[in-house]
Amino acid sequence: MTDHNYALSITWTGNTGEGTKTLRSYSRNHEVTGEGLATIAGSSDPSFRGDPTRWNPEQLYLASIAQCHMLWYLALAAKEGVTVLNYEDRATGHMIEEDNGAGQFESVTLHPEVTISSDSDALLAEELHTRVGDYCFIARSIQTPIYHRATIERAS
Known part of the structure; x- marks a missing residue:
């Protein structure tokens, strides 16, 4: 077994002068x-008083x-002799919010x-799409069900 460690920094830049005096007194x-990476400008989802021009945690998830x-799909394809020439995904997620503000993704x-x-x-x-879940670190680490609706085309 090999251990891998990751580190990043989150810096809140939304103090508008009053700090978190109220829920509406600060920016998200x-x-x-x-280290060595481009900065990601983040906020909360616009539904939660966030800036729609910045990435939010739900999108990053x-x-x-x-x-x-x-x-992982590309790696499995290479190992199995499937030559992938192009790959695009339009991922969607469904999240529910409870009355108290808590919530979770119900599906991706x-x-x-x-x-x-x-x-x-x-x-x-x-078929390789169904195998990915056995390897993908993210899929193996979360509880959200992940579904696949793959379209496979052969190049002419």
């Missing part, structure tokens, strides 16, 4: 930084799931559109 803006799925659906070489096995290419 913040920055996510990591969805992005991490979709990224991990894609990267990935919609990968994959183009494979003309000599690759389309059935195997589709």
Whole structure:
């Protein structure tokens, strides 16, 4: 077994002069930084008084799931002899909010559109999406059900 450790910094930049005196007295803006990485401008979802021009945690959660799925899918395809030429995903997530403000994602659906070489096995290419969950660190670490609605096309 190999251990991997990750570190990042979150800096709240939303003190508008009153701090958190009330729920409306401050901005939800913040920055996510990591050594040698570009800064991510973050906020909360606009539904929760956030800045719609900044990434929010819910979007980043969805992005991490979709990224991990894609990267493992590409690795499995390479190992199984499926040549992927193009991969695009339009991931969606459904979150519920309870009356007290707590909530959780009820589901995430990935919609990968994959183009494979003309000599690759389309059935195997589709089946590989179901194997990703056995490997993807993010999928293995969360409770949210992840569904796949893959489209596989052969290049002409």
